[in-house]
Amino acid sequence: MCGMNKLSLGIVGLPNVGKSTLFKAITHNPVNIANYPFCTIDPNIGVVSVPDERLEKLNELSKSKKKVPAVVEFYDIAGLVRGANKGEGLGNQFLSHIRETNAIVEVLRCFKSAEIIHVENSVDPIRDMEIINAELALKDLDTVEKVLKSLEAEARSGKKDAQKDLEVAKIAHERLLKGELLVDLRHEPIIKKLQLLTAKPQVYLLNGSPEDVPAGLIEKIKALGADYTTIDLGDPSTGSGLNQLIQKCYSVLDLISFFTTGEDETRAWTIVKGEKAPQASGTIHTDFEKSFIRAETISWNKLLEIGSWSKAKQKGQIRSEGKEYTVQDGDVIEVKHG
DSSP states (O other), rough: EEEEEEEEEEOSTTSSSSSHHHHHHHOOOOOOOOTTTTTSSOEEEEOOOOOHHEEEEEEETTOOSSSOEEEEEEEEOOOOOGOOOOOOTHHHHHHHHTTSSSSSEEEEEEESSSOOTTTTSSSHHHHHHHHHOOOHHHHHHHHHHHHHHHHHHHHHTTTTTTTHHHHHHHHHHHHHHHHHOOOOOOOOOOOHHHHHGGGGGGGEEEOOOGGGTTTTTHHHHHHTTTTEEEEETTTTTHHHHHHHHHHHHHHHHTTTEEEESSSEEEEEEEEEEEEEEHHHHHHHOHHHHHHHEEEEEEEEEEEEEOOHHHHHHHOOOEEEEOOOOOOOEEEEEEEOOO
């Protein structure tokens, strides 16, 4: 995910849980939220900027001509139902749309409402979560079973890394048979290559007020190694809740932001935590990674405190970092390259 600068999230859930309302709040796009399953067939894609006060402040400091935030792409996937992995409803089609995303936002309906029908005829977010995760696992099982034979043949022929890939695929297969998620295997090359849905980090959006959330749901989410946020999507003031959702997604994906600033532009860049300066520079321009010499850097709050890049330089506060430097969240960087 090096040099992504664009986070993509797939919004999934059963029909009528608030996915399209969420999508509408995210993008202010008029999407069709008719009260029946399958009204959202094509994945609506909404692009929203990542709220970041550091970007605003650096932009004011540099009086930049333009300000470029990091962005998140939300894929609004049509409502899943039981049997979606076998193509129930329009299942297969939209499960394939999630493959491209970095993480999954699972919307669970916690609110009670007589007007809005529930596809399972009752409001039970724990059951809904189990249905969705079972559908994702069954879809992945199908994917893994299709490649096991070819992986076995590759391992027999002694192809490099094939033995390791086969072992990981077998572990995944066993776990998917039990309906387990594979988030802890997400960095394995074969899992990445197969774009398995259950290997994507998850954030649960609990749609309702905190008192609507049933006992036991939070523990189950935590047991899956996932995160959650509670937002009442029916409440017009959900803006801050959406910011919290984006922050949670950054956190489960281990993402951080660094900045570049000057009179032309101030921009936020998204990288994976732990990236070294050359890889991070590659986010700005692919050539920078190869021709990287050093990064001049200072933390954003230190720069604001001093008042300008030139003053920070005079005071010896701009550090010169080499190839082994690990970029920190909030670093302001100027790349020196060949």
